[in-house]
Amino acid sequence: MTQISGRIVAGIGFASAATAQELIDLIAASLAEAGLDATHLAAIATHKRKLGTAIPLHVAAHFGVPLRLLDDGDLTMLGLAEGAAAAAGPLRLTKRKSRYATCALADCAPGFSVASFGQPPISSAAMASSRLATSLAGP
DSSP: OOOOOSOEEEEEEEOTTOOHHHHHHHHHHHHHHTTOOGGGEEEEEEEGGGGGSSHHHHHHHHHTOOEEEEOGGGOOTTOHHHHHHHTTSSEEEEEEEOSSEEEEEEEOOTTOOGGGSSBOHHHHHHHHHHHHHHHSSOO
16 A cells, blocks of 8 residues: 555546445545545546536535546546546555445545646536537527
8 A cells, every 4th residue: 555645536437326425425435444534535536428417526526626537548447436546646445336336546646736637527517518508409
């Protein structure tokens, strides 16, 4: 295990049946297992396709950290939760599972910046809403 950096990214993955509370509980349990608490979180990370639901936004808001969205090129072959976490730095805690969700924790690498990590959800949400509005506009 690496030394506590005070800056942790939680990578998450989840099925459509998952709830925000399930993810919140899983992240809290994962942090506790690693000997950490929510004050160590720097960000929540997941694949950008997961923004099709508000769950990751609720989870990030609950912990008071930014949500960062990654695309296929940002992720490793580890799987969604581990890949999203590992994009920030070395894994501290490998994938943990609940019924419909997964979580992994990574220490932020030296020089890590949330601002340059993945994409913020605002641009993706704005694009999705503009596509929805134009798709409903009709001929």
